[in-house]
Amino acid sequence: MAAMIRASFGKGSALLTSNAALLSRLQPVVVTQLSHTSTRSQTEDIAYKEMEEFWDKNRRLNRPLSPHLRIYNPELTSMLSLCHRATGIAMAVTVPFVAATLLGLPGDFSSYIEYIKDLHLNPAILTAAKYVLAFPICYHYINGIRHLAWDWAIGFDLKTTYQSGYFVMALALLVTAGFVHLL
Amino acid sequence: MQTRCAQTSAATAPEPARMKKFAVYRWDPEKPGDKPKMQTYEVDLNTCGPMVLDALIKIKNEMDPTLTFRRSCREGICGSCSMNIGGSNTLACLCKIDDNLGKATKIYPLPHMYVIKDLVPDMSNFYAQYRSIEPYLKKKDGSDKNIGDKQYLQTTGDRAKLDGLYECILCACCSTSCPSYWWNSDKYLGPAVLMQAYRWMVDSRDDYTSERLFQMEDRFSVYRCHTIMNCTKTCPKGLNPGLAIGEIKKMLAKYNSKEAKQLAQA
Numbered sequence: 001m002a003a004m005i006r007a008s009f010g011k012g013s014a015l016l017t018s019n020a021a022l023l024s025r026l027q028p029v030v031v032t033q034l035s036h037t038s039t040r041s042q043t044e045d046i047a048y049k050e051m052e053e054f055w056d057k058n059r060r061l062n063r064p065l066s067p068h069l070r071i072y073n074p075e076l077t078s079m080l081s082l083c084h085r086a087t088g089i090a091m092a093v094t095v096p097f098v099a100a101t102l103l104g105l106p107g108d109f110s111s112y113i114e115y116i117k118d119l120h121l122n123p124a125i126l127t128a129a130k131y132v133l134a135f136p137i138c139y140h141y142i143n144g145i146r147h148l149a150w151d152w153a154i155g156f157d158l159k160t161t162y163q164s165g166y167f168v169m170a171l172a173l174l175v176t177a178g179f180v181h182l183l
Numbered sequence: 184m185q186t187r188c189a190q191t192s193a194a195t196a197p198e199p200a201r202m203k204k205f206a207v208y209r210w211d212p213e214k215p216g217d218k219p220k221m222q223t224y225e226v227d228l229n230t231c232g233p234m235v236l237d238a239l240i241k242i243k244n245e246m247d248p249t250l251t252f253r254r255s256c257r258e259g260i261c262g263s264c265s266m267n268i269g270g271s272n273t274l275a276c277l278c279k280i281d282d283n284l285g286k287a288t289k290i291y292p293l294p295h296m297y298v299i300k301d302l303v304p305d306m307s308n309f310y311a312q313y314r315s316i317e318p319y320l321k322k323k324d325g326s327d328k329n330i331g332d333k334q335y336l337q338t339t340g341d342r343a344k345l346d347g348l349y350e351c352i353l354c355a356c357c358s359t360s361c362p363s364y365w366w367n368s369d370k371y372l373g374p375a376v377l378m379q380a381y382r383w384m385v386d387s388r389d390d391y392t393s394e395r396l397f398q399m400e401d402r403f404s405v406y407r408c409h410t411i412m413n414c415t416k417t418c419p420k421g422l423n424p425g426l427a428i429g430e431i432k433k434m435l436a437k438y439n440s441k442e443a444k445q446l447a448q449a
Contacts, residue, residue, distance in 0.1 A: 043314060046314065047312070048311075050307060050314070051308055051312070051369070053307075054305065054308040055308075061212070064219050064297075065295055065296070066208070068362075068365050071267060071270060071289070072267070072271075072294055073269070073271050077415075078413050081409065147410060150429055153426065156412075156426035156429055157415075157423060158416060161415065161425075
């Protein structure tokens with residue numbers, strides 16, 4: 001069931017995945033969801049039995065889980081990956097929501113732009129809002145190219161990973177600034 | 184005579200003590216109702232070896248014998264002393280103590296693992312996952328019935344493919360640095376085990392490559408890897424599990440899965 005929650009949301013839902021992880025701790029661990037259950041060797045059978053015993057024993061003994069998120073160093077690798085996920089979720093949620101809302105509301109898109117213009121907001125707020133809107137698509141797209149390279153197993157060594165990471169972040173900020181100030 | 188006395192007395196002039204704080208995660212299963220907490224120890228770096236393991240052993244010897252941690256070779260080859268030092272997973276015997284006396288060094292067990300005591304995590308799940316990938320040579324020509332009769336020949340090119348894979352000491356630093364493994368350690372195999380699975384897939388002497396790949400054909404064993412790359416960053420031996428997983432994914436895309444399924448179910 002936890003697996004189904006994860007399946008329906010795909011990559012997008014870090015929050016649901018952590019809840020699903022909690023849920024899966026409450027239920028017995030279903031290790032037999034793998035594809036080749038009918039042809040398991042003796043070694044694999046022993047291994048899966050050991051895994052089940054591990055979860056039973058640790059839950060029974062109520063051992064604490066060692067700290068993870070709050071103590072682990074934020075690395076460029078994990079922070080850029082988190083940014084990719086966050087921008088992905090942000091866009092996956094807001095784009096359909098805004099589109100559906102505009103579809104439902106009266107008047108067309110340009111009347112809402114006029115409405116925002118008439119509010120006479122501080123231009124700094126408008127610029128900041130533009131940055132917030134432009135950054136996700138720029139970063140996610142450029143980091144997406146980095147991910148595509150990884151899918152071909154290109155650029156996996158640590159030095160290239162870091163260099164490409166800095167490059168992607170710098171380029172994304174540059175392109176965002178370009179969109180905000182030049183368009 | 185006087186010169187020699189001057190020399191020896193100069194050598195024994197006491198150096199000012201360089202006290203370094205270590206904040207260590209403690210939890211005792213024998214104490215009912217005990218909660219995990221941090222305990223701080225002060226160590227004089229002038230009388231301590233350069234590595235964090237030296238400090239831990241000094242603390243255990245001289246200050247607190249109840250401090251519990253795993254250790255063996257003290258040279259970075261056994262993988263026993265893997266723990267989280269200063270926010271990163273590494274081997275305590277290879278991690279130099281940070282000379283900055285103003286900051287305490289924080290020492291935690293490997294992240295998101297069940298704690299047996301203090302810095303000792305339960306590694307049974309990790310070992311069971313390693314066992315599940317069958318990390319040994321499997322032959323189809325029946326030659327394993329007469330093991331030792333003939334050498335299994337391998338070209339230098341094929342042997343070179345194993346470089347960067349066979350050196351893994353299974354310390355679990357990489358797997359426990361992976362957020363994906365934190366959330367899914369029951370079904371996702373983790374970088375260490377996957378790199379070893381790849382090591383056997385790519386060994387020219389092994390005949391079961393397709394079957395090994397077919398074993399990965401589900402949503403969790405390999406595909407929970409989202410290329411976060413914390414694994415490669417943290418490996419204390421300088422290996423690249425992220426690359427190995429990338430290569431597995433490439434192989435999974437290219438191999439003949441129908442044929443493998445038939446072979447596996449034959």
